[in-house]
Amino acid sequence: MTNILEIKGVNKTFGGLHALRDVNLEIYEGETHAIIGPNGAGKSTLLNCCIGKLIPDDGSVTFNGNNMIGVDAHDINHAGMVRVFQTPEIFPELSLLENVLIPALAKRDGTFKFNPFGDIFNEKEIREEAMATLAEFGLEGFSEDHAGSMSRGNKRRLELAMGLIQKPKLLLLDEPTAGMARLDTNNTIDLLKTGKMREMTKVIIEHDMHVVFSLADRISVLARGHIIATGSPEEIKNDPKVKEAYLGEGDHE
Amino acid sequence: MKNLFKSNMSIMLVFSAIVLTAPIWLTPLGANYPDLLQKFAIFGLFAVGYNILFGLTGYLSFGHAAFLGVGSYTAVWSLKLLSMNVFLGIILGTIMSGIFALAIGYLSLRRSGIYFSILTLAFAQMAYSLAYSVLTPITNGETGLQIAANDPRYLDSLVGISQQGQGIPSTNFFGVLLKSWDGYFGFYFAAVILILGFYLSLRVFRSPFGLKLRAIKSNQTRMTYTGFNTRPYLLSAFVISGMYAGLAGSLMVAIDPLAGAERMQWTASGEVVLMTILGGVGTLIGPMLGAVVIKYFENIFSALNNSELHQVFNFLPSFLEETMVFIVSPFVGSGWHLTLGALFMLVVIFLPGGMMEGVTKINSFLKRKFGKTDAEESDVSIQQEVQAKAQQGGE
Numbered sequence: 019m020t021n022i023l024e025i026k027g028v029n030k031t032f033g034g035l036h037a038l039r040d041v042n043l044e045i046y047e048g049e050t051h052a053i054i055g056p057n058g059a060g061k062s063t064l065l066n067c068c069i070g071k072l073i074p075d076d077g078s079v080t081f082n083g084n085n086m087i088g089v090d091a092h093d094i095n096h097a098g099m100v101r102v103f104q105t106p107e108i109f110p111e112l113s114l115l116e117n118v119l120i121p122a123l124a125k126r127d128g129t130f131k132f133n134p135f136g137d138i139f140n141e142k143e144i145r146e147e148a149m150a151t152l153a154e155f156g157l158e159g160f161s162e163d164h165a166g167s168m169s170r171g172n173k174r175r176l177e178l179a180m181g182l183i184q185k186p187k188l189l190l191l192d193e194p195t196a197g198m199a200r201l202d203t204n205n206t207i208d209l210l211k212t213g214k215m216r217e218m219t220k221v222i223i224e225h226d227m228h229v230v231f232s233l234a235d236r237i238s239v240l241a242r243g244h245i246i247a248t249g250s251p252e253e254i255k256n257d258p259k260v261k262e263a264y265l266g267e268g269d270h271e
Numbered sequence: 272m273k274n275l276f277k278s279n280m281s282i283m284l285v286f287s288a289i290v291l292t293a294p295i296w297l298t299p300l301g302a303n304y305p306d307l308l309q310k311f312a313i314f315g316l317f318a319v320g321y322n323i324l325f326g327l328t329g330y331l332s333f334g335h336a337a338f339l340g341v342g343s344y345t346a347v348w349s350l351k352l353l354s355m356n357v358f359l360g361i362i363l364g365t366i367m368s369g370i371f372a373l374a375i376g377y378l379s380l381r382r383s384g385i386y387f388s389i390l391t392l393a394f395a396q397m398a399y400s401l402a403y404s405v406l407t408p409i410t411n412g413e414t415g416l417q418i419a420a421n422d423p424r425y426l427d428s429l430v431g432i433s434q435q436g437q438g439i440p441s442t443n444f445f446g447v448l449l450k451s452w453d454g455y456f457g458f459y460f461a462a463v464i465l466i467l468g469f470y471l472s473l474r475v476f477r478s479p480f481g482l483k484l485r486a487i488k489s490n491q492t493r494m495t496y497t498g499f500n501t502r503p504y505l506l507s508a509f510v511i512s513g514m515y516a517g518l519a520g521s522l523m524v525a526i527d528p529l530a531g532a533e534r535m536q537w538t539a540s541g542e543v544v545l546m547t548i549l550g551g552v553g554t555l556i557g558p559m560l561g562a563v564v565i566k567y568f569e570n571i572f573s574a575l576n577n578s579e580l581h582q583v584f585n586f587l588p589s590f591l592e593e594t595m596v597f598i599v600s601p602f603v604g605s606g607w608h609l610t611l612g613a614l615f616m617l618v619v620i621f622l623p624g625g626m627m628e629g630v631t632k633i634n635s636f637l638k639r640k641f642g643k644t645d646a647e648e649s650d651v652s653i654q655q656e657v658q659a660k661a662q663q664g665g666e
Contacts, residue, residue, distance in 0.1 A: 069496065071496075090495075090500070091495045091496050092495050092496075092497075092498050092499055092500050095496060095497060095498030096498050100496075101496055103493075103496075107490060107492070107493045107496070108490070108493070109485075109486050109489035109490050109493065110489060110490070111485070111488070111489045112482075112485060112486060112489055116482060116485075116486070119482065120482070120483065120486045120494070120497055121497045121498070123479050123482070123483065124497050124498035124499055125498070127479065128498075129498060129499060129500040130499070130500050130503045130504065131479075131480075132480060132503075132507055133478055133479055133480050134474060134475045134478045134480040134481070134507075134511075135474050135478060136478045136479050136480070137474075137477050137478065138477055138478060138479050138481070138482050139477065141479065180497070184497075184498070
C-alpha cells in the first residue's frame with residue numbers, strides 16, 4: 019500500500035491547551051479512513067492542520083511526497099487534497115449550478131486566470147460536467163435555485179458535489195452527516211459508497227458510529243489530542259483502550 | 272448557447288437606443304441640455320465601473336474619487352503638454368489612474384471589510400490633501416489646473432497645428448470640437464464611451480472571471496479552499512474599476528478642460544457609493560440609473576425656487592397652493608439634499624436591492640395582474656427585457 023498522506027509527530031497548542039500531541043497517521047491510497055473521537059478530541063484541528071488553515075507547532079504533513087506545512091490553502095487544493103466542511107460552506111447567493119461551476123473552474127483555470135471576455139454561458143463542457151455532477155447527487159432539479167435557499171441536507175449534498183467535481187486525490191470529509199435525519203444519513207452513506215465516491219481516497223471525521231462502521235476500511239481513534247489506536251473496524255471494536263476512552267461511554271449512536 | 276449572444280446584442284441595442292435618444296425623451300423632464308446629459312453619461316460610466324468592484328466582489332471602496340481626480344489631472348496635462356486632441360488625454364488618464372489603482376489596491380486589499388474601506392478612504396484623502404498642498408506645482412492647488420493659450424502642446428506643434436495667439440483653444444476629437452453641435456457633440460462623445468464601457472462591464476459580468484468575483488463576494492474563505500488565490504482577482508477588479516473612474520475623470524476634462532482637487536474629496540467618493548446603492552448594487556443597469564437620478568436631483572431640484580413652485584401648484588385654490596408651496600419648498604432649491612436623503616432612505620428601507628428591485632417588483636406585479644403585457648405597454652416591456660437580462664447577468 020502506498021501512503022498518500024503522512025502525518026508525523028504533529029503537535030498543536032492553543033495557549034495552554036494541547037490540542038494535538040504527537041499525532042502520527044498514514045492514509046493509504048484508495049482507502050476510506052475514519053477518524054473518530056469524543057468532542058474536543060482534536061479531530062477538526064487535525065484536519066485544519068492538513069489543509070493549511072492551521073500550522074502545526076512541529077511535526078510534518080506530507081501529501082503525495084510533498085510537504086504541506088506552510089503551503090497556501092489554494093495550493094493545497096490544487097495538490098489534490100480537498101475538504102468538505104462540517105457546516106456547509108457554499109456560495110449562498112449563487113445558483114446550485116454556479117456553486118459547482120466554481121470548483122470546476124478552479125480545476126481548469128488554476129489559482130488565478132484573468133478571463134473577463136469569456137462567456138460563462140458558452141462554457142459547454144464545464145457546464146455539462148457540472149450538471150452531471152449535480153445529477154449524481156439528485157440536485158439537477160434545483161440547478162437554477164439559490165444555494166442559500168436549500169435545505170440543510172441538500173446543502174451538504176451540494177458540498178459533496180463541489181468536492182467531487184474537482185476529482186481530488188484525497189477527500190477530507192468533516193462530519194458529513196452531522197445534524198441529518200436518519201433517512202438523510204443513510205442516503206449520504208449510500209452516496210459515499212457508490213460510484214466515483216467509492217474509489218476515492220477519503221478521510222472521514224465522524225461522530226456517528228453507524229456511519230463509521232458502514233464506510234470505513236480503517237479507523238483511527240483520537241482522544242485528548244492523541245491517536246490511541248488505528249486498525250480495521252473489527253480491531254477497533256474490540257480494542258480495550260478504545261472501549262474505555264470512547265465506546266465505553268455509551269455513545270453508540 | 273446562441274440565444275445568449277443574441278440577448279447580449281439585444282441588451283446593447285436597447286441600452287444604446289435609450290442612451291442615444293436621451294436628449295429627446297428627457298425633454299419633458301427639463302433635463303435635455305448638454306451640460307446635464309454629459310454629467311449623466313460621465314457619472315453613469317463612473318458608477319458602472321465602480322459596480323465591477325463593489326457590486327461583484329462586495330468590497331466597498333471609499334476612495335474611487337481619487338482615481339477620478341488622477342484621470343482629470345493627467346488629461347489636463349496631456350492637453351497642456353501634448354495635444355488638444357482629447358483622444359490622447361483620455362487614454363493617458365485611464366492608464367495613469369490604472370497605475371494608481373494598482374498601487375493603492377495592492378496595499379488596501381491586504382484587508383477586507385471595514386478595514387479595506389478605511390484604507391481606501393485614507394488613501395483618497397491623502398491624495399486630496401496632497402493635491403491641495405505639496406503637489407501644487409502639478410495640481411495648481413486651490414485654483415485648479417487649467418489650460419492656457421501659451422501651453423507648449425508639443426505634439427500639436429509637431430504636426431503644425433498652432434493655436435497661439437487665438438486665445439485659449441478648445442478641446443477637439445480629431446479635429447471636431449467637443450463643444451460643436453451646440454455642445455451635443457460632447458454628450459454623444461461621452462455617450463459612445465459610456466456604451467462601450469457598459470458593454471465591457473456586461474462582458475465582465477458574464478465571464479468566468481465575473482462569476483469568480485461574485486463567488487468571492489458570497490464566501491471568500493470558501494474560494495481559498497476551492498483552490499483560488501483571491502487577491503489577484505480582487506486586485507484586477509479594483510484596477511478595472513479604478514480605470515473606469517480615470518476614464519470618467521478624463522472625460523470631464525475633455526468636455527470642460529479643468530481639474531480641481533475637490534473632485535477627489537471623500538464626498539465625491541461617497542456619491543458614487545450612493546449612486547450604486549440607490550440604483551441597485553450588483554445589477555447591470557442599476558448604478559447607471561442611480562447616477563442619473565442623483566445628478567438629476569442635484570441639477571433640477573436645486574434650481575427650483577418658490578415662484579416656480581407656485582406655478583406648479585397654481586391649479587389649486589390659493590390657500591391650498593400656499594400650503595403646498597410651504598410644505599414642498601424646503602425640499603427644493605438649496606434643500607435638494609433633503610429630497611435625495613429621503614429618497615435614499617426610502618429605497619434602502621423598502622427596496623434594499625435598489626431601484627432595480629422596485630422595477631422587478633412592479634414587473635412581477637404587472638405580470639400577476641394582467642398576465643402577459645400588451646403591446647401597448649411597449650415601454651414597460653422594454654424595461655422588463657432589460658431588467659430580465661440584468662438579472663441574468665447580475666444574479
